[in-house]
Amino acid sequence: PTSVLTGILGLPLGEMLLGSLPHFVIVVPNTVSGGFLSVGTENLPDYMQGVGAVLLSVSLLIQVVATVLFLQAIASFELKNKALLQELPKDEEVEEYDAKQxxxxxxxxxxxxxxxxxxxxxxxxxxxxxxxxxxxxxxxxxxxxxxxxxxxxxxxxxxxxxxxxxxxxxxxxxxxxxxxxxxxxxxxxxxxxxxxxEEINGSILNLDVGDIEAQSLTTTLSKKSNYNSDQTKEMSPEEAKNQL
Incomplete structure (x- = not known):
């Protein structure tokens, strides 16, 4: 993933490597605890026999806490930047594809x-x-x-x-x-x-197929329109449906 994100998307390598450090925090305790299981507790000193179980518990705790913090960070970002996210330009082809899917x-x-x-x-x-x-x-x-x-x-x-x-x-x-x-x-x-x-009736599916066709027609008419920007009026799905 690091090579893809840095090579194709052009993201900075240093930040990507820094972002992968939490994986080591999760992997190392699991690896060490597995090593203790492989060696066997009877071959370890008394004070080391419970280390494997402790490390495994710590690893599980880290994973749970990290997941909660990760979800909290995403929710906080979406809440703070709600207006910015709504202002992002919408891709008509993507919306049309999502509607068909x-x-x-x-x-x-x-x-x-x-x-x-x-x-x-x-x-x-x-x-x-x-x-x-x-x-x-x-x-x-x-x-x-x-x-x-x-x-x-x-x-x-x-x-x-x-x-x-x-x-x-x-x-x-x-x-x-x-x-x-x-x-x-x-x-x-x-x-x-x-x-x-099969051709299934849209009303049976609780889905208005006309909305999908209207959206597709809106996209097509918008692309083929040769009017100036001050003369162009974007058609709503209802208007496009009437055209159908």
Whole structure:
């Protein structure tokens, strides 16, 4: 990210490197605490045995505090510069694209509503959700039946990388979880293609498609207008809709 921001956007390298320093504050405690886990507390002096846990707690605290301060800084900047942000020039092409994308998202959401699904997809939803819940609960509360016990000091058997999964309950849970995931991907893909191909009434979507067409017409007329600046009048979406 630093090379992209400094090379393409031309931002100053010194400030970018200075801005990356908080990452070290977060990474170092995690790395050191992981090192203590790898060495093992039994090989450390008594006064060092709790250092790993302390560093991990400090790292978590830093991440939480940093996130809160980051969000507070953004909110404070937006509040102080509200007028300045509102005065920024609007890109008509971006607004037109955003409006079209909003239309596409609502079309897809409409296609994925329960009442609009076929019976096969409704049955598939029930099965997939049931399987996903069963697998997740098994991973959480029956992990000893799914995964073999291991520690950070154990060596990985490269000839049997699946050795950490217990037969047969473990393999069944993994397979069910994978099946539900594949179904979710298939359902999302099919409904997206269906929504893109079908013409759906804008009133059903609670979206006035005329506003999008009017905005597009406004942009086109604005670009093609040859009037002088004192004679040019920007058309509102309502006026453009009347033109349609």
């Amino acid at each position: 909003k239309w596409v998202r609502q079309r897809r959401a409409h296609a994925r509503q329960w009442r609009n699904l076929s019976h096969s997809f409704q049955v598939g939803h029930v099965i997939a959700v049931s399987v996903m819940v069963f697998s997740t609960l098994s991973f959480m509360f029956l992990s000893s039946l799914v995964f073999a016990e291991f520690s950070i000091e154990d060596e990985v058997n490269e000839e049997n990388l699946e050795g950490f999964i217990k037969p047969y309950f473990g393999y069944v849970n993994i397979a069910l979880f994978a099946l539900a995931t594949v179904y979710t991907f298939y359902f999302t893909r099919v409904t997206s293609l269906k929504a893109d191909d």
